[in-house]
Amino acid sequence: MAYTKRIDGRKFNETREIKAKIGVVPNADGSAMFSFGDTVAIAAVYGPRQLHPQHLQNPEKGLLRCNYSMLSFSVNERIRPGPNKRSTEISKITEWSLAPAILIDEFPNTVVDVHIAIPQADASTRCAGINAASLALAHAGVPMKELVTSVSIGKIDKQLVADVSKAEEDYEEGEGATDIAMSFLSRSEKLAHIQLDGKISPKELNEAIKLGLETCKKIRKIQEDVLKSIKDEKGEK
């Protein structure tokens, strides 16, 4: 049977309920929570601060360092704490997505550390992580040209959908599931990251990217609104 109705009843271009919150880690220079339905990410930013060991320092620009990790109890089968191949790759992908947006050249010899933790996962965790990290960087006052907004677009059987859930990711009928995680810079609307797992024609991919950009514009509005609502929260620190 064709995928004509989404498993959770959403419209095809509709994301799950999005929640965003700023200032969830008081110790950090900036922090945020971002969730797509049951997928929850928190991010904390420390820096710009002096980079150790010294030999890593670059007198021409600062360094952005991201670390993504799923907490052991974020999925059904417990994950052993500590880094693994998947988290190492996603950390790098996150770094590559965020770096174009921040003016890292202004901070020679320093590092900006972005730590992302996923307490509860229901697919699209890297996208939630990037969205949280983007908010946390803005909260920390790291100079940014624009925000970064991320979403996963799926092709479930023949149907394109926004914000893929775990149940959709596991869909096996018809053409099965193709999952395309992508991130856009908010102002220039350029692609900062894209990854694809599955099977899709270039024409369909083009459609998927269009849907991704449209969806990211909606998500960006939520990011901007939550940033505007903070104001003096940092005075509390």
Place this chain on the structure above:
Amino acid sequence: MIETSTLTKSAISEYISKGKRFDKRQLSEFRNLSIDLALSKKAEGGAKVKLGKTEVWVGVKMEIAEPYPDSPDKGNLMVTAELLPLSSSKYEYGPPKFNAIEIGRLVDRGIRESKFIDFEKLCIKEGEKVWAVIIDIYSINDDGNLLDAAFIGALAALKSAKMPFYDEKKEKIDYEAESKKKIPLTKNIPINFSIHKIKNSFFLDPSIEEELASEGRIILAFIPDSPVKICSMQKGETMVVSTDEFNKAIKLAEDKYDSFFSEVMKKIDSEILKLK
């Protein structure tokens, strides 16, 4: 904040020796405690615990495992703690350092020795298959006394946990199947106190600054009884104490026990009611 200046340290030590604290607390007074059980739908049980600005997340997962050779008819317990670099600028990535290992060990010991978990009921087939209870602790914001917060989180997570469904035919756990079965627990609910010392004074629930100024600590877990019993203990750091001082430290925690234990239980139980 990575270090406390000598000036701050000496001011703290002067305050504490006069029975005062920067945040106006009594020496045996805890910061505001809050517990939220909505941690992860994928965990069997979980809790977000805040003590003032300190925040710790504790999740309980369950798996099927082989029993240990010395306890073929009992379930397993594993406790790990990770001090996330997300929670403080002083933590870095890498293999767990002593502080993280110690938190895991102390929570493990307090829970194991109290006999709070009825491990015999977690045996599926003697010598072959038992339930393993795994408690994972993560620091989210370290503003001092992660240990006591983590311990409360472990209690809350265990008390609210639902065991997953074990399909005996498939010999597999179905984590998605609905389950109402709770982890078998006893009345021996342990509670932890970290008692810190500066000069001649002992105090509870240190802030991060107080923790850095502390000369050492006595960590113990109590279980309910009349009078209350101690089920685990460990002295930390190189400080030495006379027996009189030692007794004074225990007395401080013992005097605090009733009110603190009932506050913790009340908060956990009211959160569990909210889950239903």
